Amino acid sequence: xxxxxxxxxxxxxxxxxxxxxxxxxxxxxxxxxxxxxxxxxxxxxxxxxxxxxxxxxxxxxxxxxxxxxxxxxxxxxxxxxxxxxxxxxxxxxxxxxxxxxxxxxxxxxxxxxxxxxxxxxxxxxxxxxxxxxxxxxxxxxxxxxxxxxxxxxxxxxxxxxxxxxxxxxxxxxxxxxxxxxxxxxxxxxxxxxxxxxxxxxxxxxxxxxxxxxxxxxxxxxxxxxxxxxxxxxxxxxxxxxxxxxxxxxxxxxxxxxxxxxxxxxxxxxxxxxxxxxxxxxxxxxxxxxxxxxxxxxxxxxxxxxxxxxxxxxxxxxxxxxxxxxxxxxxxxxxxxxxxxxxxxxx
Amino acid sequence: xxxxxxxxxxxxxxxxxxxxxxxxxxxxxxxxxxxxxxxxxxxxxxxxxxxxxxxxxxxxxxxxxxxxxxxxxxxxxxxxxxxxxxxxxxxxxxxxxxxxxxxxxxxxxxxxxxxxxxxxxxxxxxxxxxxxxxxxxxxxxxxxxxxxxxxxxxxxxxxxxxxxxxxxxxxxxxxxxxxxxxxxxxx
Numbered sequence: 001x002x003x004x005x006x007x008x009x010x011x012x013x014x015x016x017x018x019x020x021x022x023x024x025x026x027x028x029x030x031x032x033x034x035x036x037x038x039x040x041x042x043x044x045x046x047x048x049x050x051x052x053x054x055x056x057x058x059x060x061x062x063x064x065x066x067x068x069x070x071x072x073x074x075x076x077x078x079x080x081x082x083x084x085x086x087x088x089x090x091x092x093x094x095x096x097x098x099x100x101x102x103x104x105x106x107x108x109x110x111x112x113x114x115x116x117x118x119x120x121x122x123x124x125x126x127x128x129x130x131x132x133x134x135x136x137x138x139x140x141x142x143x144x145x146x147x148x149x150x151x152x153x154x155x156x157x158x159x160x161x162x163x164x165x166x167x168x169x170x171x172x173x174x175x176x177x178x179x180x181x182x183x184x185x186x187x188x189x190x191x192x193x194x195x196x197x198x199x200x201x202x203x204x205x206x207x208x209x210x211x212x213x214x215x216x217x218x219x220x221x222x223x224x225x226x227x228x229x230x231x232x233x234x235x236x237x238x239x240x241x242x243x244x245x246x247x248x249x250x251x252x253x254x255x256x257x258x259x260x261x262x263x264x265x266x267x268x269x270x271x272x273x274x275x276x277x278x279x280x281x282x283x284x285x286x287x288x289x290x291x292x293x294x295x296x297x298x299x300x301x302x303x304x305x306x307x308x309x310x311x312x313x314x315x316x317x318x319x320x321x322x323x324x325x326x327x328x329x330x331x332x333x334x335x336x337x338x339x340x341x342x343x344x345x346x
Numbered sequence: 347x348x349x350x351x352x353x354x355x356x357x358x359x360x361x362x363x364x365x366x367x368x369x370x371x372x373x374x375x376x377x378x379x380x381x382x383x384x385x386x387x388x389x390x391x392x393x394x395x396x397x398x399x400x401x402x403x404x405x406x407x408x409x410x411x412x413x414x415x416x417x418x419x420x421x422x423x424x425x426x427x428x429x430x431x432x433x434x435x436x437x438x439x440x441x442x443x444x445x446x447x448x449x450x451x452x453x454x455x456x457x458x459x460x461x462x463x464x465x466x467x468x469x470x471x472x473x474x475x476x477x478x479x480x481x482x483x484x485x486x487x488x489x490x491x492x493x494x495x496x497x498x499x500x501x502x503x504x505x506x507x508x509x510x511x512x513x514x515x516x517x518x519x520x521x522x523x524x525x526x527x528x529x530x531x532x533x
Contacts, residue, residue, distance in 0.1 A: 048368045052378045307368045308361065 095134025150232030154223035194271020
């Protein structure tokens with residue numbers, strides 16, 4: 001296609017068109033995934049609670065997310081009289097943009113990534129911390145006790161768990177020798193186990209727990225604890241602004257699943273010893289492996305939500321600072337020593 | 347013991363047990379009954395919408411004694427009577443405010459003639475109060491609708507035998523197991 005366009009257009013425009021097309025595809029498919037992540041979550045949790053979940057809209061309730069979206073779009077947009085209006089308008093946008101722009105550095109399969117940048121992982125960290133601004137600002141600008149408490153909780157939680165999440169991925173960076181997500185996947189494929197989750201099991205554990213806390217999911221959903229804070233930071237939001245928060249949260253879950261899939265579970269590749277054993281698996285397109293891993297991780301999100309109760313706030317902080325950060329530091333030290341040792345032998 | 351507990355804490359055995367339980371329940375059939383589509387069969391003796399019983403000749407059994415209204419805890423039964431020929435009592439109006447009824451069944455228990463009944467019909471929500479104010483005609487029509495034939499006979503035979511007819515209980519009358527056992531002992 002680039003050759004066809006290149007025949008009568010200057011090269012930078014061709015580049016631009018290709019990037020725009022990639023963005024359109026990723027956003028369309030990403031948002032579709034987000035919509036059906038809600039449906040799937042309701043189904044899984046429903047069946048885990050011996051209920052049915054959505055059944056009425058369309059066959060097996062498959063049109064439920066679309067009906068929800070249409071409903072939210074036509075809902076009345078209520079803004080509290082004493083709200084800080086500019087920030088109130090801005091914060092859902094910050095939250096959503098931060099979540100959706102993380103999609104740009106994720107390699108979905110071999111050489112399909114919107115922005116193949118060398119600081120991919122750092123960019124993801126930056127974006128997930130930027131999302132916290134949306135939460136804090138929405139809590140502040142709503143001028144409501146519940147929203148404010150939710151925002152404060154979210155700020156401290158995200159700051160605490162950002163550290164352990166970053167540190168847990170340092171082990172991966174050390175093993176891969178790169179921050180570029182595509183390079184991390186390729187390095188993983190070279191590795192005998194094919195997945196960093198095996199040698200980096202401590203890092204993987206810390207990452208999973210931090211991912212739950214980062215996305216404000218149960219058992220760490222204190223910023224939006226329904227039974228205490230109504231809905232937390234987005235209590236005062238309605239209509240499409242609420243939908244932006246909702247979409248941002250589920251996009252965040254998909255991003256976290258993608259990071260775990262790329263950094264720990266081998267991204268679009270599967271371990272070499274599996275393909276050696278079953279050669280026909282080489283013909284399965286990489287995107288399927290990637291999506292399968294993402295779906296498994298998403299299912300894990302739902303599974304934990306259906307099982308565990310919410311942690312107390314001091315327990316949350318204790319887990320973050322006293323358990324996860326020391327564990328991830330230990331993981332870094334061990335990984336570094338082992339790597340130097342192996343290099344010394346070679 | 348302490349080492350065992352330590353290992354349990356490290357490997358989250360409790361959390362894994364819980365996760366295993368939820369995973370198992372994921373594959374059990376849901377207990378949800380999809381109500382308007384699938385209705386639960388009503389057990390006999392259910393206390394639903396009221397009806398005024400008719401005798402074999404198709405006339406109202408109610409004599410207008412007013413015991414049901416006197417007994418009613420929510421006081422939602424209104425009876426108006428007048429004197430007819432031969433000093434006979436005529437029930438002019440017999441009305442029940444269904445929205446205030448608590449379905450305790452005391453009226454049925456109090457009635458000496460088995461005139462007021464509670465049917466098995468419970469789906470009668472409406473958009474205004476007017477259709478839910480039961481007048482005599484409506485209550486009599488309810489009898490034809492919900493107690494036609496065997497059902498009406500069974501209602502009085504098995505559950506609400508009027509005391510005016512017979513004080514002894516029917517052999518196969520529905521009753522609590524303990525009461526049944528005590529009755530047998532007495533015999």
